[in-house]
Amino acid sequence: DTEVTQTPKHLVMGMTNKKSLKCEQHMGHRAMYWYKQKAKKPPELMFVYSYEKLSINESVPSRFSPECPNSSLLNLHLHALQPEDSALYLCASSRTGATQETQYFGPGTRLLVL
Amino acid sequence: GNSVTQMEGPVTLSEEAFLTINCTYTATGYPSLFWYVQYPGEGLQLLLKATKADDKGSNKGFEATYRKETTSFHLEKGSVQVSDSAVYFCALTTIQGAQKLVFGQGTRLTINP
Numbered sequence A: 001d002t003e004v005t006q007t008p009k010h011l012v013m014g015m016t017n018k019k020s021l022k023c024e025q026h027m028g029h030r031a032m033y034w035y036k037q038k039a040k041k042p043p044e045l046m047f048v049y050s051y052e053k054l055s056i057n058e059s060v061p062s063r064f065s066p067e068c069p070n071s072s073l074l075n076l077h078l079h080a081l082q083p084e085d086s087a088l089y090l091c092a093s094s095r096t097g098a099t100q101e102t103q104y105f106g107p108g109t110r111l112l113v114l
Numbered sequence B: 001g002n003s004v005t006q007m008e009g010p011v012t013l014s015e016e017a018f019l020t021i022n023c024t025y026t027a028t029g030y031p032s033l034f035w036y037v038q039y040p041g042e043g044l045q046l047l048l049k050a051t052k053a054d055d056k057g058s059n060k061g062f063e064a065t066y067r068k069e070t071t072s073f074h075l076e077k078g079s080v081q082v083s084d085s086a087v088y089f090c091a092l093t094t095i096q097g098a099q100k101l102v103f104g105q106g107t108r109l110t111i112n113p
Helices: none
Strands: A004-007 A010-013 A018-025 A031-037 A044-050 A053-057 A064-070 A073-079 A087-094 A109-113 B003-006 B011-014 B019-021 B023-026 B032-038 B044-050 B056-059 B062-065 B075-077 B086-093 B107-112
Touching: A004 A087, A010 A018, A018 A031, A018 A087, A031 A073, A044 A064, A044 A073, A053 A064, B003 B086, B011 B019, B019 B107, B023 B032, B023 B086, B032 B062, B044 B062
Parallel strands: A010 A109, B011 B107
Antiparallel strands: A004 A018, A018 A073, A031 A044, A031 A087, A044 A053, A064 A073, A087 A109, B003 B023, B019 B075, B032 B044, B032 B086, B044 B056, B056 B062, B062 B075, B086 B107
16 A cells, blocks of 8 residues: 545635644655645655654745654644645655655645635 | 756647657766656656666656666657646655655646547
């Protein structure tokens, strides 16, 4: 089973709202990732967790707050977002985070900020 | 820095045509190379990968060979189907870049029956 699940599939929020995106995998992977994808663009890395510790933050604004409660679960907490944050948010996982490993992607959460 | 350049799309072909999508890269060290595919409204799926020079990745009739001398990883398929219509991303990772996937801009492929 190489499935990464993400909820919700779609999310509409106002600029003053607080919401969370959830990502789950049961492949025993120890590296998990958040990517942001704007329309007709490639995904851009936001955060990487390795063994439940934040290992990479690609200078993401603090209105995005990641959390890794356990090795299977990754959350992205959203607060005071801007309309330009509207995008597809993709979660991915890999076995240990080594360079040659495949990253398995979820279907994404499509976020609209009004 | 590390980068990936893909041929510009969109690419439109007829069913059963031969497909090539060019991909070249710039990287320090010896990157691992990937092709991912994104179907409409979905996330990315790994199509194939190669982790060292001269390796050939293959899957679902698609092939790509890791060419270190030309820093290329071109995607090919001998006979495309309508169901191959999607966006294709070439990507790399390097030891120096840790776990970061560096993507090309993507090539939108449309196959007409």
